[in-house]
Amino acid sequence: MSYYRKTIVPNIEAHYENLSAVEKNIADFFISNEEDMDFSSRHISSMLYVSEASLSRFAKKCGYKGYREFVFKYKESFGEKDHQITGQMREVFDSYQELLNKSYNLADEAQLRRIAGKMSECRRVFVYGKGSSSLAAREMQFRFMRLGLDMDAVDETHTMRFHSTIVQEDCMAIGISISGRTEEVIECLKQAHRQGAYTVLLTANDRPEYSEFCEEVVCLAAKKNLDFGNIISPQYPILVMTDILYGYYLEIDSSVKRARHDNSVMLIKSRQIQDKDEGGEEEQ
Known part of the structure; x- marks a missing residue:
């Protein structure tokens, strides 16, 4: 039987790009934090220098009804460290974990x-x-x-x-x-x-x-x-x-390659925008 830790951090990361600068600051704290503490809105808002309303907006953007529900889910990862899974889900995760461990040992x-x-x-x-x-x-x-x-x-x-x-x-x-x-x-x-x-x-x-x-x-x-x-x-x-x-x-030559990568990504994005604009003109 395999065990995996449950955490909502991946969910925070999935919504990260949709957050405001203040909300990203809140997200960064919860993503990097590894200790159980007082997660009350009063304490966290004081510690991060944000308003309690900002905490509420952050929680809702992450898909929760409010900050209270968010904290309840977040604190679960500090309680039961391992979550038992069974069936097909377990088989898939175990297979990936097995291959990752083997890859680590084979990588030269x-x-x-x-x-x-x-x-x-x-x-x-x-x-x-x-x-x-x-x-x-x-x-x-x-x-x-x-x-x-x-x-x-x-x-x-x-x-x-x-x-x-x-x-x-x-x-x-x-x-x-x-x-x-x-x-x-x-x-x-x-x-x-x-x-x-x-x-x-x-x-x-x-x-x-x-x-x-x-x-x-x-x-x-x-x-x-x-x-x-x-x-x-x-x-x-x-x-x-x-x-x-x-x-x-x-x-x-990382600086050269990174510049090439950023340039190629920019060209692709500009081309996508151009194609979208041309498609819109044709529809009109």
Whole structure:
């Protein structure tokens, strides 16, 4: 039987962007606070230099009837530390927790830093994946491209074969296969290796033969039947390693990459506004 701590902090965070500056100050206190105390409106308003009316407005914006109900729910996390859950909900949470723990033990900091460094040196990066792995490859592409990296996610068989022939020595080829048996992905890595590219395989099943055509094998957390997605998304362990790799890549020339990221996000938002305006004009 598994236990999880109940807290309303995620709910506060979910409403954070809709709060005023004063209300965000209140939210910051409740998010960071870890001790039980006098949470009466009089005490908290005095401590945070806000009015009791502000506490009430804050609570209502977070979805509660008022500050009293908010405090009642908030104080629950200081009482019963562990909340028992059962059934399908327990199975999902336990599966994610198991994979997260395994990912922590499998993550090789030196290896991931090394790969991130090599990505910064490469002219272009190709990511190969089929099925659910292709979705993770697309996510990887979108994230790293915002930092200015020329990355292509390739999932169609004929396109994969074509791309593997144009990979050169100044490129990196990343293959994603939880089973380690996806034929198209393995063949692309072999071809890329023959052409001098830096090759990386993300898999839950490491095999000795991979060393023949892979510079790096990143081990992913595994769970029985994970690749079938019976309980949770098989992309999860892939995305965990991708996030770590993204963080290490961002550390290299971070100011430049952050500027590129902010610029790309601004361009996307401005384009969305432009498309919305054009759509409105057409409707008129």
